[in-house]
Amino acid sequence: MGVYTGSGAVGGCVVVCASSVGAMITSVALTVVASVVSLTPGPLEWGGGPLTVAALPRVPYVAHRGGAREVPENSMSGLMAAYRRGTAQVLDFDTRVLRDGTPVVFHDATLNRTTFLGGEVSGLDAAEWRGVRLRPRDRLPGSWRSERPPTVAEVLDRFGGRIVLMLEAKDPRGLERLAALIRARGLTRSVFVNTNDPAVARRVHGLGLLTQLWRSARQMRTDRPAAWRSYVDLxxxxxxxxxxxxxxxxxxxxxxxxxHTVVTPRQRDRALALGCDGIITDAPGRLARHR
Incomplete structure (x- = not known):
């Protein structure tokens, strides 16, 4: 009997089987192939699937708006800098909706504070958005160039599955579109969707997304948060x-x-001492160095 050698590449691994060795080795090789396939349900560059909230440390640090005291807020370069520094395990950004329904990364309802233009964000369409340029604050450390604020799709494509994301839905009209973008990328367990409105939080939960509800100090005086535990994840x-x-x-x-929004070690230490188990900060680099 001759010897047949078959080879195949699966998930970066090569399996070689010789029929003359016997059925037992063939069976073992098939088992190895099956296990490799089962470990790679998502794109290989994600290391076997998207990173989810289950991978977060006991006390995660969140780069609020990318870390707005260290980088230009809600910018792609700022988010990338926070990601590369590794001082935050979650990247936070805000979202608005353009006139044509395109979700974009932006905090204010108007362009005036952070760009060279003025007017309502909701008055622009996607083509006009490409002409918007962010105006980095002078007091930021380092040197930053003006850039176009990204769309939500661009941020999800750049970071989705590589780090946990947190996005605030400033305009609830865009919730279904946001949900579609998140679902299409397999990121329903990797992205928190944030709002200040419990009714909107319930809608987020109904869309099958991770729900985040933020509350101000004034609201917390009369809040009864136990009433939200059936639909709020964070x-x-x-x-x-x-x-x-x-x-x-x-x-x-x-x-x-x-x-939120923690900017000093003293604030962080108080929050942790009172039982909070995560820190949302404008200065993740500084706080991470003073733990």
């Missing part, structure tokens, strides 16, 4: 709230309670 609480209000949030039964 409660985002104001670090300036009273101790009693922070403790009530921590004891609400909501699985994650993270504090």
């Amino acid at each position: 409660l985002d609480v104001d670090v300036k709230a009273r101790d009693a209000d922070l403790r009530r949030a921590v004891r609400s039964g909501i699985p994650r309670v993270w504090a």
